[in-house]
Amino acid sequence: MAALRSSLPSRIRQLLSTEGSIGPSVKLDSEPLPKIKAFIDKVIESSLQDIAIPLSGFRWEFGKGNFHHWRLLFLHFETYFKTYLSCRSDLLLTDNTLEDNSPFPKQAVLQILRVMQIILENCNNKSSFNGIEHFKLLLASTDPEILIASLETLCALVKINPSKLHSSGKLVGCGSVNSCLLSLAQGWGSKEEGL
Numbered sequence: 001m002a003a004l005r006s007s008l009p010s011r012i013r014q015l016l017s018t019e020g021s022i023g024p025s026v027k028l029d030s031e032p033l034p035k036i037k038a039f040i041d042k043v044i045e046s047s048l049q050d051i052a053i054p055l056s057g058f059r060w061e062f063g064k065g066n067f068h069h070w071r072l073l074f075l076h077f078e079t080y081f082k083t084y085l086s087c088r089s090d091l092l093l094t095d096n097t098l099e100d101n102s103p104f105p106k107q108a109v110l111q112i113l114r115v116m117q118i119i120l121e122n123c124n125n126k127s128s129f130n131g132i133e134h135f136k137l138l139l140a141s142t143d144p145e146i147l148i149a150s151l152e153t154l155c156a157l158v159k160i161n162p163s164k165l166h167s168s169g170k171l172v173g174c175g176s177v178n179s180c181l182l183s184l185a186q187g188w189g190s191k192e193e194g195l
Helices: 002-006 010-016 034-045 067-084 106-122 133-138 144-160 175-186
Strands: none
Touching: 034 067, 067 106, 067 133, 106 144, 133 144
């Protein structure tokens, strides 16, 4: 295993190490296909600012997927969300209306959500998926494309993994996202308004 880790690019070694401040350590359960590994390496080695470029041509060509093969990529997406979305005032549901002068990275976020949705739709064993809290921020977006892509990605997670769905219809362990979804649904109108 040590030889395997030493042959990985530095960004992946950082994600795998327990010393890194990026996220929790990750254990490789099995080796991903070389094509999957090459794609993940290409995405991780690109700058976060340019993440949409390597993601733009992604298509599923892998048969039945193993989510564990994609965990490094999802950790990288989490790093992106923490870096570019977690402190945006336009996504925080607070009365603090500080202006954020940086443009919203719409194309990058749409590409990330598209790739996440494709992977979630084609993989089983997603119990290690823990990036759901970032959806709370995305659901606060005023952009309909971001909202739709976020909801479609959440749907892919729930549709494929029924164990994440509680008998009440709520996502298990996602209290703040449940509250956000409920508030969002309540704001959509009623039967009298044609909904």
